[in-house]
Amino acid sequence: MKLRFLGAALALVSTAALAQEANWPSQPITIIGGFPGGAATDLYARKLGAELAPVLGVSFVADSKTGAGGNIASAYVAQARPDGYTYLLGTAGTHAINPALYKKLGFDPVNDFSRIALLGNLPNVLLVNPEKHPEIKTCKDLLAAARKQPGQMNYASTGNGASGHLAGVQFAGASGTSYTHVPYRGQGPAMTALLAGEVDFFFNQSSPSIPIVHSGKARALAVTSTQRIAALPDVPTVAEACGLPGFESTTWYGLFGPAGIPPAIQARMSKAVLSAIGSDGFRKWLVDQGIAPIADGSPAAFKQTQEADLVRWAKIVKESGAQVD
Incomplete structure (x- = not known):
């Protein structure tokens, strides 16, 4: 009897999860930034939200949770419900440099997040x-x-x-x-x-x-x-x-969600974001801002870029001697 009730409970949970995915999005979506209103990340979040709102049929809210070089916002999103309604406008600073710079982050920069799309190089x-x-x-x-x-x-x-x-x-x-x-x-x-x-x-x-x-x-x-x-x-x-051949020092913006977002929601959000930032109008806006559009902003390419940068920036931070407690 207990097994029958357990099976029924699991079926209800599965049905509810499928309904959640099918109905997404049904409420406003928030994009969190780690820097003050008016900062470049805030402007990007607002621009992206304005582009996505008519596509996904819900409003977007750009919010800021400042402090600790973006770590407060990152920790907040890492702990958010993975329901597809909270995202982070992250940077190479928050997710590739800070892990080498801060002794305590309050989040795992790789495993605590879903990667939605790489947004541009700066x-x-x-x-x-x-x-x-x-x-x-x-x-x-x-x-x-x-x-x-x-x-x-x-x-x-x-x-x-x-x-x-x-x-x-x-x-x-x-x-x-x-x-x-x-x-x-x-x-x-x-x-x-x-x-x-x-x-x-x-x-x-x-x-x-x-x-x-x-x-x-x-x-x-x-x-x-x-x-x-x-x-x-x-x-x-x-x-x-x-006269310094090969010199390069660039960072990136990327859209993260908390780990565990249902795959169907993650895929739909990623598709919508990549379509928006790939449009002619958005690409012109990026260029005017001095942001280089990304050739491949897919989640897989994003993960590869982040993991490579974790190694690259760790070496540069060590050379700089910088550290923040």
């Missing part, structure tokens, strides 16, 4: 203040100045272990130069420091760099991708401008 832009350094017009000018005064020039970043900090570490190592790293609490304070002449240069993500460069307040010497970006077509790559 280079950094090497910026100088033309008022502070009118003599530095090219990357080679910067290197020449650095070699005249080893270790005396400094550069801003958005925090210890941030992509701009690690780009600076890679740049110093590849060029045989040395600099003093000055971390700030986010993009805004770091950019303010550059424009105030408090630092000599700044590796900043492409999206917030583009309007500053176009305004003339900052001079772009190079981009850290292997190819120039369409939003700044006259700015050469670090490899070109600095």
Whole structure:
């Protein structure tokens, strides 16, 4: 008798699960970001939600849970119900750099998440203040100045272990130069420091760099991708401008869900996201933001990219000596 009741209970659970999958989505979907409203990740989440809402027939909410370099948002989504209604706009920082940077994450960057889609690659832009350094017009000018005064020039970043900090570490190592790293609490304070002449240069993500460069307040010497970006077509790559063949320091955005999302829901969400970001209009928006569209953003390619970057960034973090308790 007990076995009969157990079988009936399991059948009910299975039926309920199938109904949940068939009816998904039936309520608003939330995309969580780990950085403040108005940050590049927040803008991406809002843009993506606006594209997906008419396709999936529900509204999208962009929310932020800031702190610990994105770890608070990541831990929140890792612990969320895997019902297909909560996602994370994650980054290479949260899911490839932070595991080497923080002693305690509060989540497993691989096993606690479902990978929905890889959303785009982001280079950094090497910026100088033309008022502070009118003599530095090219990357080679910067290197020449650095070699005249080893270790005396400094550069801003958005925090210890941030992509701009690690780009600076890679740049110093590849060029045989040395600099003093000055971390700030986010993009805004770091950019303010550059424009105030408090630092000599700044590796900043492409999206917030583009309007500053176009305004003339900052001079772009190079981009850290292997190819120039369409939003700044006259700015050469670090490899070109600095004479450092093969140099690359880029990160990515990706959409994660908690582990255990039903396969049918995960597949439908992934298909909708990949279709949205692959449209001509969305790709133009990405290019205008300085974000390189992804050739293959599938969950399988996403997982492969993340796992490779966990190894790559661990080496760079170790070289930098950065660590956050």
